[in-house]
Each structure stands twice: as structure tokens, then as C-alpha cells.
Amino acid sequence: MAPAGREWVKPALLMAPAILYLTIFIVYPIIDTIIIAFFPEGRFSTESLEYLLYSPLSKFWDAIKFTLILAALVVPIETVLALIATLVLLQPFKGRDTAVYILSIPIAISDVAAGLIWYSMLTSKGFVNKVLIELGVIDSPIYFFGYEFRDRALLAIVLAEVWRSMAIVFIIIFAGAQLIHRELFEAADVFGASFWVKLRHILLPMIKPSIQAALIIRTLFAFQVFAVVWILAGRDIPVLAGEAYYNLVEIHRFDVAALYALIIAILSMTTGFLYLRMLRARHLEV
Amino acid sequence: MASVRLEGVVKRFGRTIALRGIDLEIRDGESMVLLGPSGCGKTTTLRVIAGLERPDEGRVYFDDRDVTDLPPRSRNVSMVFQSYALWPHMKVYDNIAFPLKVRRLPESEIRKRVRWAAELMEIEGLLDRYPHQLSGGQRQRVAVARAIVVEPEVLLMDEPLSNLDAILRVKMRSEIKKLQRKLGVTMVYVTHDQVEAMVIGDRIAVMNNGRIMQVGTPSQIYKEPANTFVATFIGSPQMNILEGFVDDGKLVVAGSELLGVEAEARGRVLVGFRPERVLIGVFDGLVLEGVVDFVESLGSLTIIHVALDSGSKIVVSISGEADVEQGSRIRLTVPRDAIHLFDPESGSAITHGV
Ligand SMILES: Nc1ncnc2c1ncn2[C@@H]1O[C@H](COP(=O)(O)OP(=O)(O)OP(=O)(O)O)[C@@H](O)[C@H]1O
Ligand SMILES: [Mg+2]
Numbered sequence: 001m002a003p004a005g006r007e008w009v010k011p012a013l014l015m016a017p018a019i020l021y022l023t024i025f026i027v028y029p030i031i032d033t034i035i036i037a038f039f040p041e042g043r044f045s046t047e048s049l050e051y052l053l054y055s056p057l058s059k060f061w062d063a064i065k066f067t068l069i070l071a072a073l074v075v076p077i078e079t080v081l082a083l084i085a086t087l088v089l090l091q092p093f094k095g096r097d098t099a100v101y102i103l104s105i106p107i108a109i110s111d112v113a114a115g116l117i118w119y120s121m122l123t124s125k126g127f128v129n130k131v132l133i134e135l136g137v138i139d140s141p142i143y144f145f146g147y148e149f150r151d152r153a154l155l156a157i158v159l160a161e162v163w164r165s166m167a168i169v170f171i172i173i174f175a176g177a178q179l180i181h182r183e184l185f186e187a188a189d190v191f192g193a194s195f196w197v198k199l200r201h202i203l204l205p206m207i208k209p210s211i212q213a214a215l216i217i218r219t220l221f222a223f224q225v226f227a228v229v230w231i232l233a234g235r236d237i238p239v240l241a242g243e244a245y246y247n248l249v250e251i252h253r254f255d256v257a258a259l260y261a262l263i264i265a266i267l268s269m270t271t272g273f274l275y276l277r278m279l280r281a282r283h284l285e286v
Numbered sequence: 287m288a289s290v291r292l293e294g295v296v297k298r299f300g301r302t303i304a305l306r307g308i309d310l311e312i313r314d315g316e317s318m319v320l321l322g323p324s325g326c327g328k329t330t331t332l333r334v335i336a337g338l339e340r341p342d343e344g345r346v347y348f349d350d351r352d353v354t355d356l357p358p359r360s361r362n363v364s365m366v367f368q369s370y371a372l373w374p375h376m377k378v379y380d381n382i383a384f385p386l387k388v389r390r391l392p393e394s395e396i397r398k399r400v401r402w403a404a405e406l407m408e409i410e411g412l413l414d415r416y417p418h419q420l421s422g423g424q425r426q427r428v429a430v431a432r433a434i435v436v437e438p439e440v441l442l443m444d445e446p447l448s449n450l451d452a453i454l455r456v457k458m459r460s461e462i463k464k465l466q467r468k469l470g471v472t473m474v475y476v477t478h479d480q481v482e483a484m485v486i487g488d489r490i491a492v493m494n495n496g497r498i499m500q501v502g503t504p505s506q507i508y509k510e511p512a513n514t515f516v517a518t519f520i521g522s523p524q525m526n527i528l529e530g531f532v533d534d535g536k537l538v539v540a541g542s543e544l545l546g547v548e549a550e551a552r553g554r555v556l557v558g559f560r561p562e563r564v565l566i567g568v569f570d571g572l573v574l575e576g577v578v579d580f581v582e583s584l585g586s587l588t589i590i591h592v593a594l595d596s597g598s599k600i601v602v603s604i605s606g607e608a609d610v611e612q613g614s615r616i617r618l619t620v621p622r623d624a625i626h627l628f629d630p631e632s633g634s635a636i637t638h639g640v
Binding site for chain 2: 181184186187189190193194197201202205208
């Protein structure tokens with residue numbers, strides 16, 4: 001026991017590294033970003049905000065729109081696909097390990113590479129068009145890229161993003177599902193549960209924490225979607241991280257870029273908080 | 287209700303053979319206890335009956351229906367898992383209610399039945415807790431409650447009372463027995479506890495190493511063990527086994543002789559007798575002499591370890607206090623009807639009583 005009056009020393013020492021880490025890598029950068037965004041010349045100014053909201057050059061509202069649309073399409077689609085893959089791969093069958101391995105490969109592929117792979121597949125002379133023409137399904141190539149084909153480009157981005165990031169969702173959910181003791185499913189079998197009852201009342205509630213972790217990670221990263229969009233559509237489909245990059249690198253509006261960064265951070269934190277509230281696994285609480 | 291029949295069931299897990307040809311019939315409404323050492327295949331047998339394990343060879347019948355290829359949910363069985371298998375995200379109430387909800391019973395009926403099962407298992411105060419908030423024994427009783435809350439054709443219980451204290455165990459085992467009688471449900475009950483086996487089982491199947499060594503009523507298993515394995519596995523302290531010799535109606539064992547033995551046996555035999563059947567003093571039967579090695583007084587029971595003059599050691603169990611001293615000479619009699627003869631090669635019983 002520490003002598004009376006000094007009980008705070010040990011906890012404080014134990015927490016110090018974490019606090020130090022958070023200060024250096026989270027708190028300081030945030031403060032610095034705020035300064036860049038709102039104190040460009042050492043004085044408070046809302047010029048960055050005005051530019052963002054009212055300048056005809058700003059694509060802010062489009063960027064918000066497309067970022068949210070992409071997140072709202074990509075995350076649910078890949079989560080459902082990952083759940084289906086988990087269900088299939090929980091069954092023991094020959095070649096299961098190989099299938100798990102293949103499904104996990106995209107984790108090792110960078111987003112730039114993923115963008116380039118799908119770009120080369122979907123261009124007018126790409127793999128997809130060639131196969132479709134050879135098979136006689138279409139006469140002339142389908143164009144996915146260019147401003148007038150924005151909807152198709154969006155589709156291509158969703159495809160590429162789902163392909164690229166489903167792997168991490170799958171790994172998280174599959175790992176969680178594998179931790180469930182086999183007898184918990186067998187007990188449900190014995191007591192007469194159908195496939196759907198088992199899915200709804202045993203598997204899903206038990207992998208809720210994994211789904212939650214996957215959703216948080218994926219939604220947060222979805223708000224930062226950048227490379228795939230940049231490669232497949234450029235600024236035709238503006239997204240928040242893309243606008244931050246554009247302002248920073250192409251037109252050197254550092255204050256606007258910093259403001260974009262702040263907006264992404266606020267969006268991410270709010271969503272993370274909401275997920276934690278919504279998906280609480282009550283049986284894991286003490 | 288249904289009878290259960292296993293025919294030549296073989297189950298392998300990779301290179302281990304868990305079941306090496308099980309033939310077993312459990313009659314309609316009967317309570318059958320599986321008894322045997324750890325790893326002998328008791329759980330695997332239950333899982334084959336439940337449909338959780340598909341046998342590599344052999345068939346499983348419920349009445350005359352071949353259910354070998356039916357999934358568990360089509361068999362109408364219910365089971366207490368050795369590991370309880372309670373769903374951690376459901377409260378005790380929902381765990382017990384699950385089989386009823388699956389069967390789509392009306393809500394009021396479900397509530398009534400869950401209460402009934404919980405009261406029987408003395409867990410009615412725990413219905414609102416999650417499994418991780420319960421002790422091992424409480425969890426086990428939830429598992430039993432979940433299994434009895436439905437009326438299955440076959441009730442499978444894998445050591446359902448192993449984690450309870452002695453008093454609760456005695457109480458619960460008579461509750462389970464009463465319930466089984468009342469419902470007339472066919473039950474297969476796995477236990478390590480011999481007394482439990484004797485109380486619960488209409489018949490007992492003694493298993494060893496993936497095989498059934500003997501099936502019989504508790505009294506048959508005790509009085510007429512089919513081989514040395516069953517003879518020594520059942521009963522405490524263990525049955526004494528000595529090497530002996532039969533020739534022309536004469537049994538020679540540990541330097542003593544017994545005449546007028548009417549047994550088919552000839553030549554070398556194994557001679558078995560239970561510690562509790564041995565008498566102190568000389569009467570009609572096989573008389574043995576030796577020195578008292580040491581004495582264990584258990585109150586209602588006295589266990590005397592004796593070194594016979596022939597060099598063999600035996601154990602004698604006398605009810606109540608016994609007036610023997612360590613190091614003193616002692617003369618003992620094994621009555622004729624307490625002597626079992628076994629074949630020394632196969633271990634099979636030749637005769638019970640000589
Ligand atoms: N899934 C499995 N994979 C491999 N081997 C298994 C498996 N299940 C059981 N076995 C083996 O089969 C044999 C029988 O196991 P089983 O669980 O039926 O024994 P048991 O009689 O129930 O033992 P206990 O009294 O310890 O519960 C053991 O040797 C065990 O190691
Ligand atoms: Mg077992």
C-alpha cells in the first residue's frame with residue numbers, strides 16, 4: 001500500500017505512457033490542425049470555412065454527399081458478403097482453409113494497387129469489356145470512366161472498394177465466429193433450431209462484438225476513402241479526403257485542407273460513438 | 287417415446303477409434319446408464335444417438351425407424367452437454383425457454399414450463415441472470431432444466447450432476463429418476479459415479495476403450511460381472527483377484543484348497559471375490575490366512591489390508607468396527623457363493639459361485 005494521500009502516484013504513472021502517446025499523436029495534431037484552419041495568420045479567421053461553403057470552386061457538398069453515399073453502399077454490402085462468407089466457411093469442408101486464405105488476400109493489396117487493378121479491368125479495352133464482347137453480350141465496350149459516366153464510375157468504385165475491404169471485415173467476423181464453442185450450435189441443433197433460428201438467435205448475437213469492431217473500423221476508413229476514387233474518377237466524384245488532398249497538394253490552400261481533415265475527424269468520432277452505443281453486447285458487461 | 291438401438295456403431299476421429307462396434311438396445315421408457323473410465327466413448331455414444339456425430343459404420347434406430355442419416359433436429363431428443371453449452375448471450379430464462387420457443391408454444395405455456403423446470407432444479411431465483419453470473423453447479427442445473435423442459439422422445443444426459451455438492455447431487459438424482467419414471471421417457475445417462483449409476487439406471491452398460499463390456503441391471507452387474515474389467519471397475523473397494531488353479535473339482539488358490547468345486551474350468555483361472563463378502567474366522571468356503579497389513583477405519587466401514595501367506599495381498603471390508611490389530615495374524619473365509627472364476631486369457635467370467 002502506498003502511504004495515505006499518495007494513492008494517485010501509481011495509477012498516474014501507469015497511465016502516463018498512454019496519455020503521453022495520446023497527447024503527442026492525437027491531441028497535438030488536432031490542435032495544430034485547428035490552428036492551421038482558423039488561425040492562418042496568427043489571427044482568428046473564418047475564411048477557410050467561407051471558402052469551403054460558398055466558393056464556386058469548392059466541391060464541399062458534393063464531397064460530403066459522395067463520401068456518405070460510398071460509405072452507405074460499401075460498408076453494408078461488404079458486411080453482408082462477409083457474413084455470408086463466414087456462414088459458408090464455418091462449415092467444415094475440403095478446401096476450406098484455402099478458401100479462407102484466398103478471401104483474405106486483398107488485405108495485402110494497397111488501395112492504390114486495388115484502384116489500378118480495377119481501372120485496368122474496366123477500361124474500354126480492359127478485361128471485362130473484352131470478355132463481354134467475346135461472349136457476344138455486348139457489341140461495343142461499356143465506358144465506366146469520364147464525367148458523363150459518373151454513375152458507372154461510382155459503381156466501379158463501389159465494386160473496387162468492396163473487393164478491397166471485404167477481406168478485413170471477413171477476417172474480423174470469421175475470427176469472432178470461430179471462437180464460438182461448437183457445442184453452442186450443436187445444442188441449438190439438438191433442441192430443434194432451424195438454420196435461420198441459429199443464425200438469428202445464436203450466431204448473430206454472439207458475433208455482435210466482432211461485427212461492431214468491423215463496422216467501426218470500416219466506416220471510419222470509408223470516410224477517408226481516397227486512392228481508389230482518385231484513380232477511377234479523379235475529382236469527377238469528389239470525396240472529403242480527395243478534396244483535402246486537392247487543396248493541400250494542387251492549390252496549396254492549407255487552411256481548407258486542414259478544415260477537411262477536421263470534418264473527417266468529427267464525422268469519424270461521432271460515428272464511432274454511435275456504434276458503441278447501438279451495438280452494446282449486454283452479456284459481456286459485468 | 288421411443289426405444290433406441292445401436293447396431294455395430296464404429297466411430298473414428300482420425301487415427302483414434304472412439305467406438306469400436308457398439309451394439310446396444312435401450313428399451314422404450316428405460317433409463318440406461320453408461321458407465322466407464324474417462325475416454326472410453328460415453329460422450330461419443332450420446333452424440334451418435336443425438337445425431338451430432340455420424341457413425342463411420344453401423345446404424346442407429348429409434349423404434350424401427352433408421353435415423354442414422356437424420357439431423358439432430360429431426361430426432362426429437364434433448365441433451366445435457368458435459369460442458370453445459372449454455373448460450374452466454376441469453377439469460378437463464380431464455381436459455382431454458384429456447385427449446386419451447388423453437389417449438390412455437392404459446393407464451394403463457396412457455397412461462398409455466400420454465401418456472402416448473404426451474405423450481406425442480408432449484409434455480410427459480412436465477413432466471414434473470416446471464417450464465418457467466420452463475421457458479422458451475424448452477425449452470426449445470428440450468429442445462430438440466432433446459433433438457434427436461436421439453437418432452438423429448440429420448441433424454442440424453444452427459445454427467446449432469448458432476449459439479450454439484452454431495453447433498454444436492456443425492457437430491458437431484460432422485461428428482462431426475464422420479465421425473466424419468468413419471469414421463470416414461472427413454473433416458474441415456476452418463477456418469478462416473480457408481481452409486482448414481484445404481485440409483486438411476488434400470489440397466490447399466492459398462493464401457494471400456496470404445497466397447498461395451500456388459501449390459502445388465504445394477505444387481506447383475508454387481509453380482510455377475512461378465513469379465514474382470516467389470517468386476518474390478520464396479521464396487522469399492524475393488525474386487526480381489528488372485529491367480530488359482532482348478533483340477534478335478536478342487537480349487538487351489540493362495541496356498542489354500544477348496545473341494546467340491548463344480549465348475550467347467552480346468553487348469554489356470556483367476557479367482558475373484560468382493561472385499562465386503564469376506565468373513566473373519568473359519569467357516570464353510572475358501573479359508574485364507576495372513577497378516578494384517580494395515581487397517582482403515584471409516585466409521586460405518588472398516589477396511590483391512592491383508593498380506594496372505596502366499597505373498598498376495600487382498601482387501602477385506604467389514605461393516606462397522608472390527609476388532610483387528612495391525613501385524614496380527616488373521617484367518618478369513620470366502621463363502622462359496624462369493625467366488626467368481628475368470629478365464630486368465632480373455633478375462634471372461636466362467637462361473638459366479640462355486
Ligand atoms: N472430436 C474429437 N476429435 C478427436 N478425438 C476425439 C473427439 N471426440 C472424442 N475423441 C476421442 O474419442 C475417445 C472417446 O471420447 P469420449 O468423449 O466419448 O469419452 P468419454 O467416455 O465421454 O470420456 P469422459 O468421461 O472423460 O468424458 C477419446 O479417446 C477422445 O480422445
Ligand atoms: Mg464425456
